[in-house]
Amino acid sequence: MTRIDAKFAELKAEGRKAFVAYIMAGDPDYDRSMEVLRGMPGAGVDIIELGLPFTDPMADGHTIQLAGQRALEAGQTLEKTLQMVRSFREEDDTTPIVLMGYYNPIYSRGVARFLEEAVEAGIDGLIIVDLPPEEDDELCLPAQAAGMNFIRLATPTTDDTRLPKVMQNTSGFVYYVSITGITGAAAADAADVAPEVARIKSTTNLPVIVGFGIRTPDTAKAIAGVADGCVVGSAIVAEIGAGKSKGDILSFVAALADGAHKG
Template sequence: MSRIAKRFADLQREGRKAFVSYVMAGDPDYDRSLAVLTGLPEAGVDVIELGLPFTDPMADGETIQLAGQRALASGQTLERTLEMVRDFRTRDEATPIVLMGYYNPIYSRGVARFLHEAKTAGIDGLIIVDLPPEEDEELCLPALEAGIDFIRLATPTTDDKRLPRVLENTSGFVYYVSITGITGAAAASAADVGPEVARIKASTDLPVVVGFGIRTPEVAREIAGVADGCVVGSAIVAEIGQGKPPEDVLAFVRSLAEGAHNA
């Protein structure tokens, strides 16, 4: 059983919802980023999404774009991101890590080489936002063969005709994007999200977690209450962007996690 599957099975047995956090690797620099990363499990994070910085993050809003720029300026690369995961794994063998980003850096490294290095480093899943299901042979199918989950995004515009194609090779969990547009663009609404989550769950046995537009413990609790969990990214990245020390960032993360776990 993969780390992701085990974590969701454990949460289901405990009757708890998942709290998933996103941070950008290398933001604002390697050491502070690693300090936040290694503190996330103790702060209540069940699954970590680790952003891979890229020069053209088309799905991301200003907050995460700036985080990527800070990371790149500090010298963060794909190699250093894998190194960060290896560092994390010396401390934590249980918490799932999902690498989230864009295909270009992976393509440049070579898919076979990347997948071997990612698996060896301790990456459990991938979210690659610019590879649609029609391109599954590029990375999705090789990743699954390598034992790495490939997590797909479903959105408010994923209709009943499109949904089966989106779910076809998805594993780990389904990430439902609660709003149309880029990250950090609007607030999520449980009233809008609930029916969409139910529609997706009618077509898959995978957990469905909801991200985009969640900024407070109250909203985390509301959204987790209608899904299998919630994802917070931009709100956490904004705390880092304000120059707050890792302990303050992790205190904020803890408040969000408590909100989701109290759903």
């Protein structure tokens, strides 16, 4: 059982929905990013998604693209991202961390080496947005053999023919993308999301977490109310990009978490 599996079992026993929060590793620099990362569990975050900066983030909107650029310009690397997780684990050995990004940095490092280092650092799962199920031999199956969850995205365009293929080797949870397009492009609508979550849950026993387009505590509550939880990324990254203090950022995160937990 991974930390992700344990967290969802704990939440289910408590009758609570999950709040998942995303930040870009190294944004705006290593030290300030590390401060926010360390503060997230105390702000009510159940699972942390840690973005891996990449030069060509095709699935990300303007806000997260800029975060990646800031991180790269500040010298963030895959090695430094792994070090962030190692440092986090010195104080917190229970909060799940999912590394989210693109395959190129992992491929460049070498899959076997990366997986060994990621497990040692304390990463629990991967979301690699540019590896489809047809490429499961590349990273998904080796990652699961190494004891990590491989979390897949389902979208409004994932039809009933495609969905079983997407679910085939998914573990941990399913990330449902509430809107068509890039991150931060539109607002999520619980009325539109609910039937899609039900459709996915008819094919899997995994929790379904909804992301994209969630910016307020009320929206987090509404979306979590029709799913097993929600993810907020761009709204948090925008606070970081605006130069807010660690306290202000974590207060914003805490309000979102409170909304999700009431869902």
